[in-house]
Structures are given as C-alpha cells and as structure tokens.
Amino acid sequence: MNEGSLMRRHSRLVGALAVLALSLAAPAPAVAAEEPAAPVTVPALADWTPASGSYHYGTRTRLVADGATERRVAGTLADDLRAAGHGRVPVVPGGARAGDIVIDVQPSRTSLGAEGYELRAGKRLSVTAATDTGAFYGTRTLLQLLAQGDRVPAGRTVDVPRYKERGVGVCACYIHVSMPWLENLVREMAYHRLNQLLLELKVKSDTHPEANTWGYYTKDEIRRLVALGERYHVEIIPEINSPGHMDPWLENRPDLQLTDSDGNRQPSRLDITRPESFTYYTSLIDEYAQVFTATSWHMGADEYMLGSDFAKYPQILKYARDTYGPDATPQDAFIDFVNRVHAYTAGKGKRLRIWNDGLTGANTVQVAAGTTVEHWLNVATKPSRLLAQGHPLMNAAYALYLVRGGFHSDTEGLYDQRWDPRSFEGEKLASREGITGAKISLWPDNGRGETENEVAVALWPALRHIAQATWGDPHPDDTYGAFVARGTAVGHAPGWRDLTRVPVADxxxxxxxxxxxxxxxxxxxxxxxxxxxxxxxxxxxxxxxxxxxxxxxxxxxxxxxxxxxxxxxxxxxxxxxxxxxxxxxxxxxxxxxxxxxxxxxxxxxxxxxxxxxxxx
Missing domain, CATH: 2.80.10.50 (Trefoil (Acidic Fibroblast Growth Factor, subunit A))
Structure with missing residues (x-):
C-alpha cells in the first residue's frame, strides 16, 4: 500500500474517533472496506480480481504441463525457479493438486492475443494463454510474485499488452559491449515483458575479412545470444547503419567511400551511386542472416549528410536525375538506396526498419510503404504524416536516450508527465493506431565517459519505465518513488549476474x-x-x-x-x-x-x- 493510501486511512480513523467523542449515542457511520490492492509486479497488473485465501508455493509444488508447448514453457520456468533459489521443481503431466502450477496453452483463447495471459491463484496457480509467448509472460509475473515471498494472494488477472513492440536499442557498433552484460539485458527485458532488442554491432566477417577491425563479435557469440533471446521471447534485430555511419565497415574499403568534389574521401559514408556499394552492403545482410533469426532488418539510414551538403557531391544529383528524371533531388538518390534495401530484405522474408531523420521531405520519391520508421528526432516529416504514408511507426524519442558519458533520459520526469508511446518528438498523436510501440536507446557517443556497470545503474529504472509505458497504464502509482519501489520489490531476473563483484580483495x-x-x-x-x-x-x-x-x-x-x-x-x-x-x-x-x-x-x-x- 502506498503512502497516500495510508494517509487516507489515517484521516478516516481520526474522523471516526472525533464523531464518537461528540456523541456516544449516535450510531457509528459505516466505513466501506477498501478493495485489496493488486499484487506488485512490473509492469503493474491493471486488471486484478481478488479472492479469499492465497496460493502457497512449497516443497511439493509441481509444474503441470501436458502438451509439448506447455512443457517447453514449464521447462524454462523450472530452470528460472532454480536460478532464483526456489529449488528444483518437477515438470509432470496429468491432474493438478493443491500447490501445483499449471501451464495451459489454449489457441481458442483469441481474446488474449499473441502475448496476453490469464493468471489464477488459489489452492493452485494456473497460467493460461493462447500462445507459448503469452504463457511465458504469465510465468514472468509468477516469478516476480515469488520474488516477494512464497504466498501469492488469491485472485485472477487477465493481462494483455497495449503495444506490440516493447524494446531496448543498444549501439555496440564502436564500443564493444561485453557478452555477459548483453545476456543480463536479455534476461531483464524478458522479466519485464519487453520483447525486442535492437543491436547495432559488427559480426566478424568471413566474406569481408578486411572489415574485421575491432569491435566485432564472433558468430558463435551471436548464435548463443540469439538462442538466449529465443528462449526468453526477445527478438534480437541486427542493424548495420547505412549509407551513413559506415566507417566501421569502410575503414579498409576506400573504393566504396563517398568522395566530394575536392577529391576528399568520407570514410563514414557509402557511395550510394556505385553498384558495388549495394552489393557490398547486401552481402553483409546475407552474412548476418547466418546468425540472426529475426524477421526484421534495421539499416539505420540516419545522418547521411550530417554536417555536410549534397552540393559537395554532384554525382548524387546526377544519379537521382538519371534514375528519376530532371525534377529529381539528391535526396531521391538516398531514398532510392533505402528502397533497394527494402526490396532486397523483403525478398529474404524480412521487414525493413529505418530511423526517421533522413526523411526530410526534400524528395520526390517516397520510402516504400511498409518500411517501419523509428522516430527519434523532430524533422519536417511528422509522425502523423509517416502514418498516412503507410509506415508502421515506433517511438524511439530522444527523450528516451541514455548517451554514454552524456545525456540521460529523465525517467522520473517522464513518469510524472504520464509519458506514453503516443508522445513523439515534435508531435503527440491522439490515437495508438499505427504505433507499434516504443523503446529506450543506449548510445556510446563518449565511449570512455562511463563504464558498462555505470550505464546499468541508469538503465534499469529506464527499462522498467518503458516496460510499464508500453504494456499498460504508464502511471500506475501516485508517485515515482512508489513506482521505483515496485522495481525494488520484484528485483532482478533469475540468472542475472552481478557484474560489479570483484574476485579478489583489495x-x-x-x-x-x-x-x-x-x-x-x-x-x-x-x-x-x-x-x-x-x-x-x-x-x-x-x-x-x-x-x-x-x-x-x-x-x-x-x-x-x-x-x-x-x-x-x-x-x-x-x-x-x-x-x-x-x-x-x-x-x-x-x-x-x-x-x-x-x-x-x-x-x-x-x-x-x-x-x-x-x-x-
């Protein structure tokens, strides 16, 4: 119970005593019983119907799962219960008894959607969903409840997310981020029902060994991380930023670097007018497909001309007019490159995602409909216009950024403002329609400004906030302090490792x-x-x-x-x-x-x- 509720109860008690002192003969006024609060979780349970009694988790508890899908979910739960210190719990088929946990996947429960679940707690506890993902999220709620004790108050919840995409973005594109840190992140995301991790990073290339300057991950490292994501229902989407910010890939490929009218090469910019550039980029997409299983590809497409001008690169305007006619603009050549990547990835069964700031409006050619736009910066083409053009829209607002050694999202301020994914940079939309969700983003602009462990301190409150704002009511508690207390109550995910432990004494x-x-x-x-x-x-x-x-x-x-x-x-x-x-x-x-x-x-x-x- 929060502080405000305690104060209200105290006020009612003082008032009742005052009335009694004035007239003992007067009948005492009826005091309505308070509705029991929902159990504490992050995200908060918006729909909770209490019942009498409680569920007790004990040494005789079993996980009851009949089908293959249910057994898979129960197996992950059993591992996490053990990692959380709750002992070894057997997975069994058949009828449930008191104290058991029942996992039930019923595809006919379509009202629960792809990720929703129903949880019932009484003499036994049951998690019911239409899919394995929904059942998995129900087990995350159960783990959070058990983190607070072995008894769960009796009751029922139907818990369905408001937004489809709930995520975190990490640029491990220059500064290497350790694999244990990323594994912690995947577990924490799943624990809080976040489902999408964008990773801008370099995978060590067999096809292009000249690109293997440091900062890369081996393919085996990525395969292990992707497998962890699949087990915990976190889709890991890869990004190679292009055609700008490609210096990690172009350092040893001067032949593909954009050259200005003075003959100066730009090592961060891919020359989009050359067929070899497109071939090079798509060959990297093919190589990433060997280790990433995501159904999306992120090409970035941001800040291509940051700090410069298309006029310094006349070949770009020539390419645009040769391709689209005399009224074409240099920006059309940029959009052309995006659309060619869109067509290529679509042919591979993947959906394209880009940042929004390259869509300045100075173009006659439109980005292919269906390209998901992740909106982070206020530019001329507003979110409402992007929706009208047929683009799924994700909110990746700069207000949600954590910049290493720089700007940190004001999580408390966003919470107090009741921020939700309709609030874009430069425009707030009236409806959720067309908005896929939102994410926080971690960028290493000053790579030595903070260590990974320091970044984590700021990350966890922001992660819990974005989980709350994308799953349910963005403001479930009266104060930010009460919301933070939720995070403290549920703790870290099972299997989370304390990376601040030092193995030797000073x-x-x-x-x-x-x-x-x-x-x-x-x-x-x-x-x-x-x-x-x-x-x-x-x-x-x-x-x-x-x-x-x-x-x-x-x-x-x-x-x-x-x-x-x-x-x-x-x-x-x-x-x-x-x-x-x-x-x-x-x-x-x-x-x-x-x-x-x-x-x-x-x-x-x-x-x-x-x-x-x-x-x-």
Missing amino acids: GSYTFQTGGRSFTAEVARTADGYVTVRTADGCLEVRGGKLTLNVPLQPGVEAAPRTCDPANTLQRWQLEPAAGGHRLVNAITRMAVSVSDDGRFVQYPPDRRTPAVWHLS
Missing part, C-alpha cells in the same frame, strides 16, 4: 605470467572494476587512433600512467580464468597480452590468447 599482489611479473596495488572502484597501481603509476590503455574518445585498435599498449580516479581507461576487470585471471580493460573490452618484446598490449581474445595472470 591489496598488494604480484602478477605473474610466463616470464613476466610485476607488483601492484589492486583497489576496487565504485562501479565494480579495479585499478592496478604500480610504483610507476596506474595501468592504462593509451595510444593509437581514438574512436569516440577510446583507443580501440588491437596492439595498443597498456602501461603505467599518472593515476586519475576519473579516468575509466585505468579501470580493469579481473576475469577469472583457469589458474588465474585475465586483465580486461573496462572500456575497450580487450585483454592484456605480453608482446614478443615484453610490452603489455591489448588484443581481442580471438586474435591473441590473453595472458593468464597468477596473483600472489
């Missing part, structure tokens, strides 16, 4: 590997990493070309520098390994190896085997 250690050794003071940082302080200073990665203020090149040296507590490049993760620990930089996510000439250098683990340091 103190002086001798680090040994091979024939090298050094002595250093190890001290835990507030965000869960360590500093490694030698007699000459704190170990830091420095050198090479900076990308987003970070030295991301393999082979860059790690050496002692003047200690600076604010310098995130001096923070290290001690990653347990057989016989010792690996030293992994908190920002670059590369491990320290020893070069042939005895220097300490950073490398991706698949490029050079990381040194295993024995600490004594």
